[in-house]
Amino acid sequence: MTTVESGAPSATGRSSVRGWLAVLAVTLGIFSLMTSELLPVGLLTPIGAELDVSEGTAALMVTVPGLVAAVSAPLVTVATGRVDRRVILVALIGLMGAANLASALAPGFAVVLVARFLIGVSVGGFWSIAGGIALRLVPARHVGRATAVIFGGVETASVLGVPTGTFLGDLDGWRTAFTAVGVLGLLSLTCMLFLMPRLPAEQTVTFSALPAVLRGNAGVRAGIALTFLVVTGHFLAYTFVRPVLQGGGVGAGSISVLLLVFGAAGVCGNFIAGALVTRYLRQNVLGIAVILTAAMAALAVAGTGALSAGAVLVLWGLGYGAVPVTLQSWILDAAPNATEAASSLYVSAFNLSIALGALVGGLTVDGLGTTSVLWTGAALTALAWPVVRRARRTAT
Structure with missing residues (x-):
């Protein structure tokens, strides 16, 4: 803007x-x-x-x-x-x-x-x-x-x-x-x-500045692409975490406790990422993509029960907790002279990704069953790996 x-x-x-x-x-x-x-x-x-x-x-x-x-x-x-x-x-x-x-x-x-x-x-x-x-x-x-x-x-x-x-x-x-x-x-x-x-x-x-930022800044384009892949992949699966856990044998009374465990891990992930993001920005993003992919795949194959699900949710929470601060930092780092325009694009991309994740997840659940959202979400977050590596190679 x-x-x-x-x-x-x-x-x-x-x-x-x-x-x-x-x-x-x-x-x-x-x-x-x-x-x-x-x-x-x-x-x-x-x-x-x-x-x-x-x-x-x-x-x-x-x-x-x-x-x-x-x-x-x-x-x-x-x-x-x-x-x-x-x-x-x-x-x-x-x-x-x-x-x-x-x-x-x-x-x-x-x-x-x-x-x-x-x-x-x-x-x-x-x-x-x-x-x-x-x-x-x-x-x-x-x-x-x-x-x-x-x-x-x-x-x-x-x-x-x-x-x-x-x-x-x-x-x-x-x-x-x-x-x-x-x-x-x-x-x-x-x-x-x-x-x-x-x-x-x-x-x-x-x-007027929005299309100019996208056209002229490869770092912003990469950041928006990463936001779509990581946030859409996360919410595609996380939106349905309750039916996934219940389908895996976790009792309804334990689910709120497991989500609190996820939340506590997320707060830790936020502080860890905040301490590392200035010096290790791309490594942070790559680490997030790897952790989220591994966590969703692990929950898909984990045995039933609150203990195994809780261990996976700790990993998942650590990864997602680092997402907002890391991706926001990527956008600001890529466009230090157009922060408002780039941030507006980021806010739109983040919220659109939440919506797309829930929408695609809903279609996937109704068509293929609850566990399928974990594999689909993991596939999307895995696609972030080559985006990060290409951004590293093309960075100046």
Whole structure:
């Protein structure tokens, strides 16, 4: 995206404490949004059973917001180019909270899908704006850490939000889980209203730079390709991890515990990758592809039981936990002078990949059975290997 500065004030001179409180409010918001987007992953079976749809059809709850977020990321940024950023973020998080509460009260699957559409609008717009907002909230020396904290909300939602939601759903029904995320969204709205300063628009954003970045930057093209392969492969299988585990003999009561194990491993993977990514970026990406491929294949052939499944999920969680920070770093490293345009493409690619993974996984489950999603996901992540190696050879 092309940007034109308007000369609005930056965070220079802003209180560090107040700025960090605003950063934490934004982080809570993005955690709420990403948890909302991925919440159905651990609840497909009970939602499908109550609303009388197959697990493959129920996966549309992941596909729809992913597709909508992929489109809304650039559209919301362009459409709201002159509006106060706090107003936009508060409106988007409020929309998400209301949509989740509507899902909790939905009488049928069609209403749930409408609510999931609105959540997609919120996710894409919020993420694309919040990704660069740290510059305006904290002093320059803290921008790097603040940005990492904000993007940590994406990672934490991916690896902890889903198992927590699954636990609540198993404890008191899936509608309770949706209600909890809706309330969390409204709490995020309150925090942003009271903790964030006014943020008048600084930039007028257009689409003109997007095709130029793709055409002229081989590193960005490789990063987008890696995002599609790795994230699509992961969500193709992970969206159906609950029916896969149940089909392998794992009891319903153990699944939320196993997903918490996955989440804990993911947090570890995030910190490990964060420590290594600056010096070993390509090695990180290659390692992720190898680990995810091995984990999905191992779960497909592992014996039944919680112990063997738990060991594989630790490996899987370590690999996926490293994905957001590593791929984001790849994109920024490839386009240091066009970070907003490249990041917009990355947000769209990431969310589109979530949607494609859930969609293809649903078709695969309905046509070939649950275990087939593990082999298909592993095949996609394995295709990332030659992309990384070719990028290494062509890098300058």
